[in-house]
Amino acid sequence: MRVIKAPRDFQSNCKPLCAKLFVPEECGFVGRDGDDDSNKRRKLLASSSSRSSSSRSRKRTAKGGGSSSTSSASDKPSRGQTNSFQPPSNDFVETLRVNLRHWRRSDVKIKLCGLWTKDCVRNFWPVDMIEMNITRELTHPRHPFLRLFVGNKFPQEKFNMFFPDLRSLGTCAVVAVGANLLNLDRGKEIDAHDTVIRYNSPMKKFEKSVGKKTDILYWKIRGDEKEYGQEGQQASKFYMFKDETKFRMVAKKDDLSNNVFKGKPILWASPRRNTVFESAYFLYKKENKQITRGAASGGYKLVGDILASGLCTRVDLYGFSAEGDGKYFNRGKTMSSVHLMGLEHFVYRVAQSEGMMCIYD
Numbered sequence: 001m002r003v004i005k006a007p008r009d010f011q012s013n014c015k016p017l018c019a020k021l022f023v024p025e026e027c028g029f030v031g032r033d034g035d036d037d038s039n040k041r042r043k044l045l046a047s048s049s050s051r052s053s054s055s056r057s058r059k060r061t062a063k064g065g066g067s068s069s070t071s072s073a074s075d076k077p078s079r080g081q082t083n084s085f086q087p088p089s090n091d092f093v094e095t096l097r098v099n100l101r102h103w104r105r106s107d108v109k110i111k112l113c114g115l116w117t118k119d120c121v122r123n124f125w126p127v128d129m130i131e132m133n134i135t136r137e138l139t140h141p142r143h144p145f146l147r148l149f150v151g152n153k154f155p156q157e158k159f160n161m162f163f164p165d166l167r168s169l170g171t172c173a174v175v176a177v178g179a180n181l182l183n184l185d186r187g188k189e190i191d192a193h194d195t196v197i198r199y200n201s202p203m204k205k206f207e208k209s210v211g212k213k214t215d216i217l218y219w220k221i222r223g224d225e226k227e228y229g230q231e232g233q234q235a236s237k238f239y240m241f242k243d244e245t246k247f248r249m250v251a252k253k254d255d256l257s258n259n260v261f262k263g264k265p266i267l268w269a270s271p272r273r274n275t276v277f278e279s280a281y282f283l284y285k286k287e288n289k290q291i292t293r294g295a296a297s298g299g300y301k302l303v304g305d306i307l308a309s310g311l312c313t314r315v316d317l318y319g320f321s322a323e324g325d326g327k328y329f330n331r332g333k334t335m336s337s338v339h340l341m342g343l344e345h346f347v348y349r350v351a352q353s354e355g356m357m358c359i360y361d
Contacts, residue, residue, distance in 0.1 A: 019087075206328060
């Protein structure tokens with residue numbers, strides 16, 4: 001079995017401007033929750049042999065190599081966001097580090113609550129004891145907590161069943177849809193985590209690259225991308241949605257009142273990630289005034305929610321592409337240019353250098 005290399009300490013669309021960042025040694029291992037014995041930890045493994053010829057071929061194609069004349073449009077590589085990324089200032093980096101470190105402080109861990117678990121709701125309702133500092137009053141119809149419920153009314157009688165009594169997710173793999181997943185067969189490596197979080201994207205024919213295990217499905221609804229949700233994908237534990245409006249597009253009446261989808265409970269994100277992840281967008285655009293547009297991608301928000309929850313003993317990212325190139329199941333579908341992929345990956349790498357996560361791209 002071949003041990004894969006640790007994550008990179010740079011991003012290719014930022015060389016040579018971006019300084020290299022420290023990569024924690026722990027990024028070369030994955031273990032079970034509470035497993036402190038390094039001899040029992042399993043090294044992150046790729047395929048049992050060297051990269052297959054088909055994998056090499058896919059990688060050449062991803063880099064712009066030749067393709068067969070019979071290839072479909074969805075198999076053709078895309079240039080993606082190849083524009084260079086201007087690294088932020090030292091002040092930006094220091095502010096980001098301070099904010100990230102705040103999430104790691106032992107005295108604030110109980111107040112993280114990036115996801116609305118039972119404990120988080122109990123300490124938020126009706127008095128904010130977790131310092132969420134939401135500006136709107138609880139009576140406001142668009143309060144980010146109340147809008148999760150039918151009629152904007154908190155179902156106190158269903159409290160015990162509505163929110164999960166969740167204390168830990170163990171080791172977590174967050175799997176996106178970047179075509180860079182095809183570079184190595186990391187399926188077994190991904191499935192070795194306690195909790196695998198992924199989109200409802202196609203998995204058949206790609207299992208060697210993306211894995212088989214799905215504990216949490218982030219249910220993506222896009223009218224222009226029919227691939228999502230077309231294989232009967234199901235989560236073994238929880239579902240997540242971008243917001244309540246997306247959930248209501250597919251929910252049944254009983255689903256809405258009981259906070260379930262396909263028979264499993266829903267994990268809702270709180271606004272906690274805004275203090276670091278969305279704030280990074282705001283600060284970056286503030287010091288680069290020529291950038292007049294730019295919004296956080298869904299994957300970036302998901303990573304922020306998972307980190308802000310404090311529920312994972314480690315977080316490993318797969319399929320997040322700094323160039324914003326095609327998806328592993330549709331090479332011609334690139335990331336929207338409204339997302340600042342260079343910035344998002346810069347944030348990931350700073351978080352990696354702080355020992356909070358590992359990004360394999």
